[in-house]
Amino acid sequence: MMQVPILKQGDFLIASVQAALTDADLIALRDDLADRAGRFRSRGVVVDVTALDVVDSFATRMLRGIAQTMKLRGADTVVVGIQPEVAFSMVQLGLTLEGAETALDLEEGLTLLAERIKRNAAGPG
Amino acid sequence: MSDLRPAAESSLIDRMNISQPDIERRLKYVAFAGDDAKRVASLADVILPAVDELTASFFDFLAPFDEAAGIVKNRATAETARRSKAEHLRAMVKGEYGVPYVEERLRLGMLYAKAGLDPRVFMGAFHHLMHEIGSRVMTRHRDAPSEGFERFSSLKKLGFFDIGLIVDVIIFERERTIRLQQDAIRELSTPVLQVRDRLLILPIIGVIDTQRARQLTEGLLRAIRTYRAKVAVLDITGVPIVDSKVANHLVQTVMAARLMGAVTIVTGLSAEVAQALVTLGADLGKLNTVGDLQGGLEEAERLLGYKVLRSQTDTPAPAERHDVAQRTK
Numbered sequence: 001m002m003q004v005p006i007l008k009q010g011d012f013l014i015a016s017v018q019a020a021l022t023d024a025d026l027i028a029l030r031d032d033l034a035d036r037a038g039r040f041r042s043r044g045v046v047v048d049v050t051a052l053d054v055v056d057s058f059a060t061r062m063l064r065g066i067a068q069t070m071k072l073r074g075a076d077t078v079v080v081g082i083q084p085e086v087a088f089s090m091v092q093l094g095l096t097l098e099g100a101e102t103a104l105d106l107e108e109g110l111t112l113l114a115e116r117i118k119r120n121a122a123g124p125g
Numbered sequence: 126m127s128d129l130r131p132a133a134e135s136s137l138i139d140r141m142n143i144s145q146p147d148i149e150r151r152l153k154y155v156a157f158a159g160d161d162a163k164r165v166a167s168l169a170d171v172i173l174p175a176v177d178e179l180t181a182s183f184f185d186f187l188a189p190f191d192e193a194a195g196i197v198k199n200r201a202t203a204e205t206a207r208r209s210k211a212e213h214l215r216a217m218v219k220g221e222y223g224v225p226y227v228e229e230r231l232r233l234g235m236l237y238a239k240a241g242l243d244p245r246v247f248m249g250a251f252h253h254l255m256h257e258i259g260s261r262v263m264t265r266h267r268d269a270p271s272e273g274f275e276r277f278s279s280l281k282k283l284g285f286f287d288i289g290l291i292v293d294v295i296i297f298e299r300e301r302t303i304r305l306q307q308d309a310i311r312e313l314s315t316p317v318l319q320v321r322d323r324l325l326i327l328p329i330i331g332v333i334d335t336q337r338a339r340q341l342t343e344g345l346l347r348a349i350r351t352y353r354a355k356v357a358v359l360d361i362t363g364v365p366i367v368d369s370k371v372a373n374h375l376v377q378t379v380m381a382a383r384l385m386g387a388v389t390i391v392t393g394l395s396a397e398v399a400q401a402l403v404t405l406g407a408d409l410g411k412l413n414t415v416g417d418l419q420g421g422l423e424e425a426e427r428l429l430g431y432k433v434l435r436s437q438t439d440t441p442a443p444a445e446r447h448d449v450a451q452r453t454k
Binding site: 080082083084086087088090091092096097101102103104105108109112 | 342349355380
């Protein structure tokens with residue numbers, strides 16, 4: 001069992017995946033994030049998959065699941081750090097990660113979330 | 126790509142992709158089976174003593190034709206061709222029709238192809254050769270004509286098998302030029318250029334096939350990481366054929382770039398291409414398209430928050446001049 005460390009950084013949560021995850025690990029990550037997002041009243045979640053060299057259909061589904069769960073908990077999700085080779089094979093498999101935002105790396109992901117929150121705050125409502 | 130290598134490095138049989146099963150299938154095409162090999166071998170005593178005569182008659186037949194000049198007029202080529210042909214006749218009655226036999230046939234075929242021998246003339250000469258052999262066989266089997274016919278029939282099957290190979294080489298050699306050109310187009314590298322911070326352009330020129338689409342996508346993804354790009358403009362003005370397959374490749378490239386957090390804008394779809402794609406019903410909903418490269422760059426700059434302003438110079442911009450004119454009025 002591989003626990004994914006979840007760091008709190010201001011309004012955001014950062015889940016940094018360190019090694020290949022089993023399906024059970026992914027489900028645990030989702031539940032963990034859902035729990036903490038509520039506890040810390042987070043506005044955004046960054047899932048960093050830089051270390052992964054394989055992202056299969058289940059992982060894709062779980063990432064989408066995380067994004068949807070977080071949405072319901074009031075937080076935006078950005079998946080960051082998908083490697084070129086991984087992106088290529090995902091597309092070949094028809095996995096497009098629709099529903100989740102993507103960004104190049106952690107820094108980009110955090111910037112994206114910050115911008116979004118600013119925009120939402122500026123917008124009506 | 127193997128076609129770019131000099132002939133010496135790989136044998137013709139490999140380059141033409143002819144394997145043992147292929148050879149067996151080719152023999153099956155001409156119904157060469159069972160006792161055929163034995164019957165052909167039994168003609169050895171008819172053919173072997175006449176090899177030189179038959180070879181000469183084959184080349185004499187070719188001589189008057191301009192289309193065969195390359196092989197008859199050049200002494201060195203003619204000499205090699207004659208030797209190979211004689212060798213061919215001897216090999217025919219040996220009863221072994223495997224890879225070495227086919228390799229020899231291909232080599233002779235390549236010689237014909239290099240010398241520019243027209244396949245139509247070759248067919249005529251080959252028929253003439255078979256006729257010469259046939260009449261010799263019939264003379265020998267005057268007492269048992271049906272047996273002679275059977276044997277000659279088997280030889281003819283082998284003859285057609287050889288023609289198949291030789292014509293294939295001639296066509297293969299002719300198509301080589303076309304393939305070389307196609308490779309050249311395909312090998313044209315697809316540069317990924319950074320025009321502004323975090324903005325890339327990919328001008329694509331030439332045919333997009335699966336292989337190239339793959340290279341293109343890999344190049345783009347790598348560049349996105351290297352340049353930390355957020356927007357990429359894919360200009361396909363120079364792509365001659367855009368069908369649903371190409372469109373599909375483009376969609377995949379765009380999706381892969383998105384997984385790395387980059388937005389891709391496709392530009393340069395001409396009116397004809399757009400209409401063709403709509404007619405085909407290609408699903409381009411996932412593509413972010415802009416008419417031309419200029420528009421694509423403008424859109425990319427907008428996404429990145431750039432604003433292009435004309436610098437202040439002595440000559441006022443047209444709008445300003447208009448203003449001045451109005452004010453003085």
